[in-house]
Amino acid sequence: MLVAPPVLPPEGSDLLNLTTLGKTTSPPDSSRFTHMLLAQGLDEPMGMAILPDFNVVIVERKGAVKLYNAKEKLLKTITQFDVYSGIEDGLLGVAADPSFTENHWIYFYYGLAGTRNVSQLTRYNLNGDQLDLRSKKNLLEVPTQRTYCCHSAGYLTFDSDGLLYMSTGDNTNAEEIEGHNPTDERPGRQLSDDQGTTANSNDLRGKILRIKPLPDGTYAIPEGNLFPKDGSQGRPEVYVMGCRNPFRVSVDPKTKFVYWGDVGPDTMIPAEEGMLSYDEINQARKPGFFGYPYFLGNNEGFPKYDFETKKEGPKQDPLRPVNNSPNNTGIKNLPPAQPAMIWYGKGASKRWPLVGKGAASAMAGPVYYSDLYPNAKYKLPDYYNGKLFIYEWVRKWIMAVTLDSEGNYVAMEPFLPHLKVMAPMDMQIAKDGAIYMLAYGTNWFAKSADAGLLRIEYSEGNRNPVASIVTSKTVGPAPMSVTLSAANSHDYDKGDQLTYEWKIGTQKLKGKEIEYSFRKAGIYNIALTVSDNHGGAGVATQQIKVGNTPPVVSISSNTNKSFYWDGTQLDYKINIQDAEDKKIDAKKISASFNYLASKSDLAAALSGANHGNMKFVATEKLYASLDCKACHTMDTKSIGPALKAISKKYQGQDDANELLATKIIKGGSGNWGTYPMPPHPDLPLKDAKEIATYILSLEKPETAFPLSGTLNLREHSDTQTDGVYVIQAAYTDQGANGIEPLKAGNHLVLRNPLVQIEDYEEGNVSVGIGTLNTDFVTYVPGGNGKYVSFKKTDLTHISKMRFRVQQDGEGGTIEIRVTRKDGALVGKLQVPPGKAKDPKQGWLEMETPINPTNGVQDLYFIFTNPDKTKRGLFNVDWIYFER
Template sequence: MKTFLLTLFAAATCLSLSAFFTKPIAKAPANDAPDSTRFTHMTLAQGLDEPMEMAILPNLDVVIVERKGDVKLYVAKEKQIKTIAHINVYSGIEDGLLGVAADPDFGKNHWIYLYYGVAGDKNVSHLARYDLVDQKLNFDSKKVLLEIPTQRTYCCHSAGYLTFSDGLLYLSTGDNTNAEEIEGHNPTDERPGRQLSDDQGTTANSKDFRGKILRIKPLPDGTYAIPEGNLFPKDGSLGFPEIYVMGCRNPFRVSVDPKTKFVYWGDVGPDTNVPAEEGFLSYDEINQARKPGFFGYPYFLGNNEGFPKYDFETKKEGPKQDPLHPINNSPNNTGIKELPPAQPAMIWYGKGESKRWPMVGKGAASAMAGPVYYSDMYRNAKYKLPEYYNGKLFIYEWIRKWIMAVTLDKDGNYVSMEPFLPHLKVIAPMDMQIAHDGAIYMLAYGTNWFAKNTDAGLIRVEYSEGNRNPIADIKVDKTVGAAPLTVNLSASSSRDYDQNDKLTYHWQVADKTLTGTKISHTITKPGIYNVALTVSDQAGGSGVATTQIKVGNTPPDVTISTTSNRSFYWDNVPFDYKVIVKDAEDKSQVEKNIKLAFDYLPIGKDFAAALSGASHGSLRYAATQTFYASLDCKSCHTMDTKSIGPALKEISKRYAAQTGAAEQLAQKIIKGGSGNWGSYPMPPHPDLTAAQSRDLAGYILSLTGEKPQMATQGNINLTEHIGQGNTGAYVLTADYTDKGANGIEPLKSSAAIVLKNPLVQLEDFEKGNVSVSIGTKNNGFVTSVPAGNGKFVSFTNIDLNQIKRLKFRVVGDGDGGTLEIRESGVDGNLLGSVNVKGNSSQDIKIDWKELATDIKPVNRATDIYLVFKNPDSTKKLLFYIDWMYFER
């Protein structure tokens, strides 16, 4: 369900010369690669809201822009992040505040450049310059260098990356073309009224700023000059003179080699049905421009593999273009018709496994290009990378979450690639830059799209040849609560790879400085407080970690009370419940905001997904919903509104009542298809199993309509389990989100009860000192627990309320003995016992028997231990136990 766009994080299509392909197969990492333990990383800031790009200032403060308009500043000296401005932006589709760069002479002029979609009815984006002085953005200083017309009717591709090289400012722009209904082909729809679906009017148009990499020289008065060596003459006769590269789809991340001046960028390819060298012509690319040029799109991808000319009216394919002489005859083209020769990509890969570059993996993709490193440019830098990385290009993947170091030869040709810092596991790397002290800075976008993520942050990576810096790690018992709030902070998980180092721990909590591995601190006033931990060793090495404490809002207290048993269900036994919510700040209308969900899950013993809360649909498909979120489906489908593909709820409404809809949809998920929701193709997912696709289909079909809101108390007749076997469970969840207080955002709390079948298989024990046996004597394949003298198994948090008897299925294939039921431990309170008669005969057939015992009343949840005893036994085996059953 990955579209050809990969939403706002698509990248570009462009590269170089055929000579790049003399060594097409990716090589394994060299055996002399530096020790990865000499790289230490620290999270400088976390919880960012769609961070897009950063600018590292001379004092190592970092400006970060977020897509919805916030400008944030990480202050290195204070070890905290601040919101210093908000730009009023248009943030629909993929637009927003996208790019930031500091002027090369920032230390003197304090100029910062931003690129963003301008709010309001005028469809334009601005490249603007501002003064950034004393941690404040001066709005009165704004100078607009470029205004770029856009369309806001259709998604997608905005790009918007800014970078400087030798005083020249590079700006990448996406093709901004309709990403829908391209019928499995490239977007070249020339029919009247379809100009927004024709990339020949944008990226292949020499007189349009979109789908390009622009290069200008900013001037002190807020204007700019055209530098020498761009693609078109300065007089604009052939095309806009600002254009350096054209023929890109979405050049999302851009870097310039500081020595060769080669320009690198990534391009996320379309999802098409056009056959190609590797699957379909849907490649992502890493591109290299050695000089200005046209890089192929929408006519070519990869190694200049061409798209056939497609007639969207007749649905017929025509001939492919000649990459040496591409022609743009579209009626939507306002520039030159005879384009420069198309340049092939340096690295390209599709959705399946790549034969040329197997290390890139498979699946959804979003290729990005980072910096080229030269060791002599960091000669005296404290954290400079090893000589091993000299001349290597760093590339990275937003979706696949890897970073690669690419080796180039002396002419800039591809030689090999290898993983870089695979242990770092950055969640959706969004930007990668090297600071003047040699440290690598990275932005992590985080797990969820278009959202504020706790794992979105600013990361600093340092390399040390000698003494290695400690790695700071903060553990905190609570991060939010009412004032006064006492928090316990621990640095005990911090570490140092130099084993004999002695570490010291310094904490900065708001305006307080504290020391120690573990500290306790009370915050008396509401507010958001930054916490910084600096871990230092005796050689001067240090590592930093940060977090935030939010004081002023107490998390709600949600409980579910019941007089019924909280562990098991039985036939014809109703379940009563009452949900109680207490919130210190919310004084009214608490009950009406409680959300309950109840369902029967027919299969499975692990209900963690259901307990984590399904945000849509049935709890039955909570695990499937989690699996769905891990796939690439979000790039085509949203829950409620049309994106590239239809909304999931619209699919559910159309098909849920149709016979055979689940199987039909399951097949379509695996095989792909088009035509039911317009002409845009749904890509296939051959790696999914039939069971996975059926679960996905069931989940989507379950979204039709909304279940009636449950009352906060009542009785439920438990009948859905009848005839469903004994592996299912009922799940009741209750959620409450408060209203927020004292400037702290709303907080959510949950409670849940899981009712399982009262027949419990013994092999599902949680603790024990026994093995599990399969295939006991004369009985075929039965999974059971062999009991020996002094052995035990235990089950945690079992509610014994209303439990009168325990029944066991046993066989005395041994000396026999006693099965004791004890509470809380092997020597705990004896609740009951069963004597199992042994039988050591080798000739007599041994049959399973059911034995039962009453147990002492225990009206609470507790841990139960089954302890096996026969001190007189001369054999290891006393008996086998298959299952136990809890009787009311």
């Protein structure tokens, strides 16, 4: 059997004209898709099974089985399997039997706890929300190794003929590969040789298996698998071999083509696009060998690498691959290697530019056919008929892939890009046409607040309302009174009448806004259903955590808390209170004082400088723009080590910056475990060194910042008026009553007393541009009745204000008021009329005294003239606050 080359699109042609396929060329209005968050706060959700009654079984890697009750809108744990969850093992897959309504069978795949290194495919009876553990049937065991990471896969799905497909990872040592593929044939290194697993016809790993479950808990081998039923050439369960980590699998309900995403390696082998480190979307039209560990992508070959001599040999012929490894127990002459349908590396793809760049984890979703949902309320539009959905765990996109009548790739396009699912883990279409998506969440190998279950509905006619919950608080002590508001909910169909129902535990309450008192400590799941008068409904959920009060952090000062002046000092005092902590733990306090040369960095500094050193604000923005956060968190191990752990390891090492910068660009594995770090070849060395310096700063010993004192304000310059001084303080409490530790903080920002008028926060003015001398001036035209406002401005010790104004109009008054537009008058400036012959003329500085005013105020500048017929009064450039 020879291998037909894949039908390839032109480079850079993700989106093609589809009129030749007889398909609609215009995608549907995105507002007709309504997404609902049904459940949140999951702990590593790995897969789901949508039941006929729209209840959803969700499995979490550490062994929990949860059931989302669609009618009650509640998520509950129905059992906890005792699983081995080391490395990437755990409870990995779940699928409901196609005849679930009659037999109530549900299947699970998980690593068995204990000393036996096996993973099991099991079947149980599920009646309502009761999983009958006594009904267990063990269909299949997969022997594994638990010494090295990685790749367990474990997805389960059925085809339209009732055949069960199960994916298994290669379960091979992914480290110490020396920039090549794991084919180490040296004695004692069999766990580092993929030729003993994925390329071994007698091994169940690195495969997609296909079986027919039988009523007695055994299974039959269907016709048409890769090897004969008698096992003479390999395991008869094998449908596809030559996979690395076939993470998510789907079967076309009409053609029976099998699709899967295969997560690729990180090698240093040059390839058509960068390095031979592709992730793949594969299509199996029939059983076959899909290349790994000998080939990737379009059958690009790996050189034969001798781990003993460190020399490279020739590549294999994809038409005649041979497995001569001493670790191979199956056939030596393998079937011809099949190329991938879509493949892309860590850099930008020339052939499929829409896939992006960086770390990757490709997954395959369902193929959609309109006629399979004839009466479905939420069926997708015909535009998506025959299209394959693929998605990316790390890059967080979903694509709709157009195929021609023979299944060849034609084009891809983004699907619901506004959805921004956090690490999509599973995607399925329910019988009513709704799309269900499982979001793994932000944190890898950990519980995430944004890990949850989403339902996406499409409506041709009446659109479902979009439900939204706004709460007065989400965490606090017991008892806790909370205002729950649905005011931000809306309906795209104008004129619809909306009703609101809240579900808290077993209670149901109605109203657009309600007050609810939570009497006992615990975590409460709130569900809001917003219904219209045409039968449409939208759902939103929110978690309320009762039992722990957030800390209160305050920063006080006797000086002005808004501005700095030359030669001045700032006295300060940081105070921390926590209702549950009997004693404030000094080790849980973080405080710092910094000067930022540009206030444009302030927002990033306040939100991102977790370690307290604001000089790395720009670097943190660079770091956030890359894919690093997909694998690293600040304090805890994710798929990669914590940033602070990296910093600690390399403290005092002279070449640490150079070493880390090189690692960031080239990638690698082995220093921190088994998962390889992807390379960033496009990153300039200068940027890589900046990131390395930032990481190394995280655990440098620092003198604790005192909680009170006096600071000299000397870092600003006369020419730089855009800088700010910032004091930050934060405290993380000890947690209480089953609620995790909470962090709260506060800050004090001092800015230059010269304030540009166009930087106002509220107002009804336009902004003009003129010239003063040779400089451009951005100013505000002072029209009669116009105003600008600056919020939360401290007037303590302010004695007068100076303005630069231009006499270009009828003249009038600048009224200075506090709290609101008609609030107390604390000062006013009379500006004479005048007419500037050109933009350079008529500018002058004028000042007015200010009534003694203490404390932070909302400050309003009102431009007025008693004669309302006079419109243009003057122009204002800036305001200077004087002591």
